[in-house]
Amino acid sequence: MTEEINKVRVRFAPSPTGHLHIGGARTALFNWIYARKMGGKFLLRIEDTDLARSSPEMVAGILGGLRWLGLDWEEEPLFQSRRISLHQKAVDRLVKSGRAYHCFCSPELLEQKRRVAVREKKDYRYDGTCRHLSPELRAKYLQEGRPSVIRFQVLEGEVSYKDGVFNKITVDGTEIDDFILIRRNGQPTYNLTVVVDDHDMGITHVIRGADHITNTPKQLLLYRAFGWEPPFFAHLPLILGPDRKRLSKRHGATSLEEYRQQGYFPETVRNYLALLGWSPGDDREVMTLSELISAFDLSGISPSNAIFDEQKLEWMNGIYLRRKSEEDLVQDLYPYLKEWGIQESSKSEMEYVKKVVELLKNRVKKTPEFVEAGTYFFKDPTTYDPKAVRKFWGVPHLTRWFSLLVEALEKIDPFDEGGIETVIRGLAEGMGVKAAAIIHPARIALTGRGASPGIFEVMVVLGKDRVVRRLRKALDYLSRSN
RNA sequence: GGCGCGUUCGUCUAGGGGUCUAGGACGCCGGCCUCUCACGCCGGUAACACGGGUUCGAUUCCCGUACGCGCUACCA
Numbered sequence: 176m177t178e179e180i181n182k183v184r185v186r187f188a189p190s191p192t193g194h195l196h197i198g199g200a201r202t203a204l205f206n207w208i209y210a211r212k213m214g215g216k217f218l219l220r221i222e223d224t225d226l227a228r229s230s231p232e233m234v235a236g237i238l239g240g241l242r243w244l245g246l247d248w249e250e251e252p253l254f255q256s257r258r259i260s261l262h263q264k265a266v267d268r269l270v271k272s273g274r275a276y277h278c279f280c281s282p283e284l285l286e287q288k289r290r291v292a293v294r295e296k297k298d299y300r301y302d303g304t305c306r307h308l309s310p311e312l313r314a315k316y317l318q319e320g321r322p323s324v325i326r327f328q329v330l331e332g333e334v335s336y337k338d339g340v341f342n343k344i345t346v347d348g349t350e351i352d353d354f355i356l357i358r359r360n361g362q363p364t365y366n367l368t369v370v371v372d373d374h375d376m377g378i379t380h381v382i383r384g385a386d387h388i389t390n391t392p393k394q395l396l397l398y399r400a401f402g403w404e405p406p407f408f409a410h411l412p413l414i415l416g417p418d419r420k421r422l423s424k425r426h427g428a429t430s431l432e433e434y435r436q437q438g439y440f441p442e443t444v445r446n447y448l449a450l451l452g453w454s455p456g457d458d459r460e461v462m463t464l465s466e467l468i469s470a471f472d473l474s475g476i477s478p479s480n481a482i483f484d485e486q487k488l489e490w491m492n493g494i495y496l497r498r499k500s501e502e503d504l505v506q507d508l509y510p511y512l513k514e515w516g517i518q519e520s521s522k523s524e525m526e527y528v529k530k531v532v533e534l535l536k537n538r539v540k541k542t543p544e545f546v547e548a549g550t551y552f553f554k555d556p557t558t559y560d561p562k563a564v565r566k567f568w569g570v571p572h573l574t575r576w577f578s579l580l581v582e583a584l585e586k587i588d589p590f591d592e593g594g595i596e597t598v599i600r601g602l603a604e605g606m607g608v609k610a611a612a613i614i615h616p617a618r619i620a621l622t623g624r625g626a627s628p629g630i631f632e633v634m635v636v637l638g639k640d641r642v643v644r645r646l647r648k649a650l651d652y653l654s655r656s657n
Numbered sequence: 658g659g660c661g662c663g664u665u666c667g668u669c670u671a672g673g674g675g676u677c678u679a680g681g682a683c684g685c686c687g688g689c690c691u692c693u694c695a696c697g698c699c700g701g702u703a704a705c706a707c708g709g710g711u712u713c714g715a716u717u718c719c720c721g722u723a724c725g726c727g728c729u730a731c732c733a
Contacts, residue, residue, distance in 0.1 A: 188731045191687040225732060235672040277728035282731065289730095298659040298729075324731055341662065350660055351730095358731040365733050389661060410714060412663085412726090418724070447669095450682090454670055458681045477670075484668050487683040499695075537696040563693090599692095 181217025185380050187241075188375070190222040191233035197422060197483065198384060198414045201448040205244040205411060207384050207475075208449070215379070219252035220372055224362060243465070244441050253376065255368055262363035263280050263372045265401065266325055274276035274330075275399040276354055277323040278305035278638065279316050282359075301326070301352050325357040326365075327397065334392040335637035339382075339409025339473045346392045353394055366390055368638045370397040378406050382473075385410040385480075393435075399457040407460045409473050412452045413480045422483055434488075438541035443492040461494055492542035504532045507542045514546045515553040527552075530636045536630040552636065555645055556623025559652070563625030567615040568653065576606070577620070577650045581643055583633060590639040592631045599631075620649030 187203040189195065195203075210217035219241075223229040241248070245307070251412070267402065269275035274646055276303075292299035306328060308316075316323070329352070335345035356367040363371075369390075373381060388410050398405040416426035434444055446462060454477070455462070455470035496504070505528055509520070517524055531552045539548050559568075583602055587594045599617075603610040614630050623644060627633055634642050 188733090192733075222733060228732080241667090276716065285731090293658080295684050296658050300659095339703090344661070346661065346732095352729085355731055360731080364731070369733085386727055387733095390733095392661095410662090415726080417668085421726080454668090456671070458671075460682055481670090482668060486681065487669065490683055493696090535695095538694070546719080559658075574732095609692085611692045618693065624694090628694080630692060 181604045183210060183213040183379050184218060184377050185210050185215065185382060186220050186378050187246075187370070188216040188220040188372075188383075189237050190220050190225060191226075191230060192225060192228040193233060194432050195237045197429055197431060197434070197448070200240065200244060200431045200444070201414065201451060202382065202384055202411060203241055203246050204445060204448050205249075205453070206334065208468055208471045209311075209380065209382060209473070212471050216249045217246070218250055218376060218378075219248040220376065221254045221256075222365075222368070223254060224259070224365075224368060235525065240435075243435060244445055253372065255372060258368070258372065258375075259363060260362075261369050261375070262368050263357065263361070263590070265648055266363065266367065267401055269327065269356070270325060273325050273328070275325050276306055276308075276328045277313060277317060278353075278355075279308075279321050279323045280304055281322075290446075300350075301354075303353060305355060322359050323648075324355045324359050326353040327356050327393075327400070329353055329396060329410060330400075331396060334395050336391065336395055336405075336408060338388070338391075339380075339387075339407060340476045340641075341388065341478045342410070344388060344391065346389075351393060351396070358438070367397065370394050370403075373406060374398070374401070374403050380407045380409065382409045382411065385413050387479075395498060409476070411476065412478055414451060415480050415482045416436065417424055417482060417484075419480075419482065426472075426483070427485070438543040439488065439492050440495050443495045446495075447488045447491050450603050451483065452476055460489065489540050494541070495632055496540060497536055499536075501529050501532045501536070504536060504542070504545075505529050508532070510543060511543060511546050515549070517553070527636075534632055534636060538628070551622040551624070551627075555641070555648065556621075559619050559623050560625050563619050566625070567619060570616070570655075571613070573616055574650055574653050576602075576616070577653070579651070580613065580617065582638065582647045584634075584646075585643055587639070590635065594636050595631045595634050617646070621645050 185206040187199075187206050189199050207217045209215075219238075221234055221236070221237075238252070266275055270277070280301075288302065289299045305313075306326070307321075329348055330350075331348040333345060333347050334351070335343055337343050354366060355364050357363055391408055391410075395405055414422050416422045418426070420426075422429050428437065431444070435441075442464070445464070446460075446467070449458060449462070449467050449471075453471070453475050454473055455466075456472075459470070460464070471507075499507075505525060508528065512520060512528070516527075517528070520528075531549045535545055535548050539545055539657060579602060580599070583598045584595065585588075598612045599613055603613050615625075618627055618630050618633075619625065621627075621633060621637065623631070637645075
């Protein structure tokens with residue numbers, strides 16, 4: 176029983192007003208890992224009280240993103256919008272106990288006061304007009320049905336807490352506004368809902384972005400006013416773009432979905448994100464999930480913001496890609512097959528694709544790159560790389576070499592690597608040139624390019640028919656252009 | 658502007674009074690391998706923001722300055 180009570184419960188609480196942001200994904204990941212590490216539970220709460228900007232599609236997208244990353248949650252996600260009456264009830268308690276009060280100041284009036292303060296270079300804070308309203312006047316206004324908000328009454332002199340990541344955070348009570356708990360339209364505000372919901376969900380550790388640091392003292396005040404035990408707070412440093420500004424559209428991809436579409440593996444994103452702001456304390460970087468979980472510790476999180484380095488993400492994806500089996504990569508390639516002109520995937524065609532993957536996997540970092548890198552395995556070259564042509568096709572006797580090459584290759588049976596290599600090296604020797612003198616021109620003929628996997632391997636995969644056809648085609652091209 | 662927080666190679670970071678000639682990784686540069694390109698391997702480049710303290714001794718502790726970021730909403 177007590178064991179159950181002491182169990183760690185963490186949550187990820189996105190607001191469905193956009194796609195799952197890379198920063199949100201990391202927050203979710205850290206919560207998930209922490210729950211796993213501690214044998215606790217990872218819960219979800221959808222903060223959809225901003226009715227105008229929230230949508231069910233966004234909720235679905237966010238859940239999909241979490242699933243893709245492998246971050247499974249327990250219990251049903253809590254929808255904040257369905258808890259409004261509970262939030263209001265909680266505030267009623269505060270009003271009754273005198274910790275919250277109705278404020279009748281109009282938004283226009285407050286806006287005006289704020290402008291004045293800004294003009295005079297003073298910092299604005301709610302002046303407490305309605306805090307000091309006489310009970311009679313307040314009752315009268317209420318009776319008249321004057322529109323009002325409910326504000327929290329800040330009494331404390333100083334609030335401080337020890338953050339799990341940052342140093343001790345202290346703020347003077349005079350710096351905290353009598354913040355609004357319930358809007359004019361009856362909707363509760365963030366600082367209130369987050370406290371009520373976290374309490375009701377039994378959240379023990381709040382792990383969230385550092386942009387919430389300054390909200391924390393307000394929330395602590397609410398916990399105190401409600402007489403609730405506050406959770407442990409740990410704030411994650413922000414993820415910045417290369418210009419040190421908060422990661423945004425200007426930096427390119429910011430949503431998890433975009434990285435998925437670009438061909439990054441979930442394990443890469445997970446691993447890379449885990450390393451943004453956290454380190455296992457030793458030199459390990461490429462780590463499995465279970466390694467991540469066992470090495471994870473809140474104390475390993477650094478407090479300074481981190482710049483998102485896409486180059487390193489790409490490098491890491493290359494590591495994971497090379498570790499994958501050809502079979503798995505072929506699976507990943509299915510959505511792209513039609514770009515190679517493969518309509519329905521027969522067994523033999525898949526065998527061919529697998530061979531192509533074998534040759535290319537050390538040369539790409541993301542799955543979709545196979546498409547471009549491997550086009551010549553599926554279509555005869557229609558153009559020849561001009562730079563390579565200039566370098567290797569300008570030699571004399573090339574057409575004669577190609578003719579001899581075709582002749583020799585046609586005789587090879589079986590058409591395997593050893594046989595091909597022997598033939599080509601023999602041919603070169605016979606002509607008193609290096610093998611490279613034949614290999615490079617042949618590569619252009621076969622692939623259209625100046626670079627490719629080893630040419631003997633390429634020939635084997637292409638097969639004798641394609642090889643011979645392409646060499647003849649090049650021969651034709653050469654004789655016409657000379 | 659006010660308040661809060663932060664500051665180790667270009668980037669992610671290790672280290673937290675002497676063992677630091679500050680370690681690793683990405684990137685970049687060079688080399689090896691080699692038919693090219695990759696992969697792999699080897700090597701190199703590059704940092705404790707600045708100024709004061711405390712101390713026998715500060716990258717490590719304290720204060721200040723600079724810079725950065727966050728918050729400053731009837732958004733979350």
